[in-house]
Amino acid sequence: MSLKSQRLLLPILAGGLVAGSFDLTAAFITMGWGVPRAIAGGLLGRQALHGGVPTWILGVFLHYFIAMSAAAVYCLSSRKFEFLKDHFFVCGLFYGIAIFLVMNLIVLPLCALHVTGPYTLAGLIQGLLVHMFLIGLPIAFSAWKFSIVAKPGVSS
DSSP states (O other): OOHHHHHHHHHHHHHHHHHHHHHHHHHHHHHOTTHHHHHHHHHHOGGGGGOOHHHHHHHHHHHHHHHHHHHHHHHHHHHHOTHHHHTHHHHHHHHHHHHHHHIIIIIHHHSTTOOOOOOOHHHHHHHHHIIIIIIIHHHHHHHHHHHHHHSTTOOO
């Protein structure tokens, strides 16, 4: 594997795994252990909500796939737009908001469960905060951290 692809793969994996783990933990705390079946339901439909262990595992896999995809988009974008790494804190918070909006306004309504609300103010605030601090920020931080470590002659 080339150095260039390693420099891109490391922040994607780190950011995706950390953000995915934080988000899944928050979901388990607030909604219970059945969350991965609901995630799988986005692909399989309502019958997934009553699925067993394979459905649960599929939901976990899909969850981390989404987190890795979000990390890949940010890390690839940060190669073109350096300010995404230079100002990772603010950019990460706004990226979390963007992920929240894409998930709630595009992905969830188009998935097999057709989730469209109703939404509560408390749920919206919680969702925004989780996406800002537990998803967007770890992804942006990993893009910043691993871009500095990977540059020749720069130590962390």
